[in-house]
Amino acid sequence: MTDKVKAGIIGLGRLGRLYAQLIREKVKHVDLLAACSLSQEELAFAKSKLNIQYAYTDHRQIVNNHDIDALFIMSPPMHHAMHIIDAVNAGKHVFTTTPLATNVEDCNRVIEVVKNRPSQVTMVGFEHRYDDAYIKAKDMITKGNIGKPIFIQTSTFEKEQTDSYYKQYAPQSGGIFMELNIKNLDIIRWLTGKEIKSVYSSGGCYKHDIFERFQDADNVMSQIEMMDGTMASVTASRLAQDGFNTRTFVMGTEGSLEIQDHSPMEAIRIYDTDGIRIEVPQNYFERYELALIEQANDFIKCIMESRRSNSSIIDGLEATRAAVGMTKSFLLGSKVILRE
Numbered sequence: 001m002t003d004k005v006k007a008g009i010i011g012l013g014r015l016g017r018l019y020a021q022l023i024r025e026k027v028k029h030v031d032l033l034a035a036c037s038l039s040q041e042e043l044a045f046a047k048s049k050l051n052i053q054y055a056y057t058d059h060r061q062i063v064n065n066h067d068i069d070a071l072f073i074m075s076p077p078m079h080h081a082m083h084i085i086d087a088v089n090a091g092k093h094v095f096t097t098t099p100l101a102t103n104v105e106d107c108n109r110v111i112e113v114v115k116n117r118p119s120q121v122t123m124v125g126f127e128h129r130y131d132d133a134y135i136k137a138k139d140m141i142t143k144g145n146i147g148k149p150i151f152i153q154t155s156t157f158e159k160e161q162t163d164s165y166y167k168q169y170a171p172q173s174g175g176i177f178m179e180l181n182i183k184n185l186d187i188i189r190w191l192t193g194k195e196i197k198s199v200y201s202s203g204g205c206y207k208h209d210i211f212e213r214f215q216d217a218d219n220v221m222s223q224i225e226m227m228d229g230t231m232a233s234v235t236a237s238r239l240a241q242d243g244f245n246t247r248t249f250v251m252g253t254e255g256s257l258e259i260q261d262h263s264p265m266e267a268i269r270i271y272d273t274d275g276i277r278i279e280v281p282q283n284y285f286e287r288y289e290l291a292l293i294e295q296a297n298d299f300i301k302c303i304m305e306s307r308r309s310n311s312s313i314i315d316g317l318e319a320t321r322a323a324v325g326m327t328k329s330f331l332l333g334s335k336v337i338l339r340e
C-alpha cells in the first residue's frame with residue numbers, strides 16, 4: 001500500500017454527504033475516489049464538489065473496484081449487513097456507521113465473514129469513544145475516581161422535524177431505539193466494561209402519531225440492568241426544540257460525573273439584542289464533528305499500521321442486540337432478558 005489509503009463511500013444522504021466532505025477535507029492519508037448512491041443528484045454533487053472519479057448506483061460496482069482499499073458505509077441501516085459482507089468478501093477494509101445491522105442474525109452473518117479476514121480492518125462508528133469529554137470520563141471511571149458505578153443515565157434528544165420528513169424517513173430508520181439509542185447503549189457498555197443483562201422499555205407517540213403506523217414512538221425510556229447489577233436508564237426524544245444533544249451522568253459509590261453536551265460552538269456566549277445566549281448543535285454531525293474526524297483518522301491509521309480498531313463488530317452486535325431487545329420490550333410491554 002502507498003502512503004495513502006484509497007477509499008470509497010456508499011451512501012451520500014444526510015450523513016454520507018457530510019461524511020464525504022469531512023473525509024475529503026479533514027482526514028489524513030486518504031484519497032476519496034469513489035461513491036455509490038441511488039441518487040443521480042447526489043452523485044453529480046460528488047463528482048463536481050468532491051472530485052470523485054468513480055460514481056456508481058449499484059454497490060457491487062464499488063466493492064469490486066480494484067482501485068479501492070477501503071469503504072465507508074453510510075447507507076440506510078437495513079442495507080448495512082449486505083454492503084459490509086460484499087465489501088469484506090471483495091477484500092476491502094470497512095468502516096460502517098451505526099447500527100452494524102438492524103437484527104442480531106445479520107450482525108452474526110457479518111461476524112462470520114469478518115472472522116475469516118483477520119488482516120482487513122472493520123470498524124463500527126461509536127464516535128463518543130473519540131470524544132475528549134467521554135475519553136476523560138472513561139479514564140476517571142477506570143481509575144476508580146468515582147468509586148464503583150451504581151447507575152448511568154444517558155439520553156439522546158433530536159431536533160423535531162416535520163411530519164412530511166418523518167413520513168419519508170421513518171420506514172428506513174430502524175425505529176427510535178435503534179436510531180437514537182444505539183450510541184447510548186455503547187456508552188453504557190464502554191464506560192462500565194460490562195454487558196447488558198435485561199431491558200424494559202416504554203414510550204409512545206406524544207406529538208407525532210405518524211410513528212404509530214410503524215409501531216414506533218417519538219419519546220421512549222428504558223430501564224437497563226448490567227450483568228454486574230449496575231443500573232442504567234436510557235431515554236430518547238424526537239421533540240428537542242433547541243437542537244441535538246446527548247447527555248450522560250454516572251453515579252458512583254464515591255462520587256458522580258456528568259458529561260455535558262459541549263461542542264466547541266457552545267463555548268461561545270453571544271451578547272446581542274436578544275440578550276445573552278449560546279448556540280447549540282442542530283444535528284448529530286455538528287455535535288460530534290471533531291470526534292468523527294478523530295475516528296476516521298484512526299480507521300485509516302489502523303489500515304496503515306495493520307492493527308485492530310477501537311470499536312469492533314462485536315461492539316456493533318451487542319448494541320444491536322440491546323436495541324432489538326428494547327424494541328421488543330416496548331411492543332410487548334414487559335421486561336426482556338438478553339443474557340442470564
Ligand SMILES: NC(=O)c1ccc[n+]([C@@H]2O[C@H](COP(=O)([O-])OP(=O)(O)OC[C@H]3O[C@@H](n4cnc5c(N)ncnc54)[C@H](O)[C@@H]3O)[C@@H](O)[C@H]2O)c1
Pocket residue numbers: 010011012013014015016036037038039042057058059074075076077079097098099179283284285
Ligand atoms: N442522519 C444522521 O444524523 C445520522 C446519524 C448517525 C448515524 N446515521 C446513519 O447513517 C446512515 C445513513 O443515514 P442518512 O440519514 O444519511 O440516510 P439517507 O436516507 O439520507 O441517505 C441514504 C443514502 O444511501 C443511499 N442508498 C440507499 N439505498 C442504497 C443501496 N441499496 N445501495 C447503495 N446506496 C443506497 C441513498 O442513495 C442515500 O445516498 C444510516 O445507517 C443512519 O443510521 C445517520
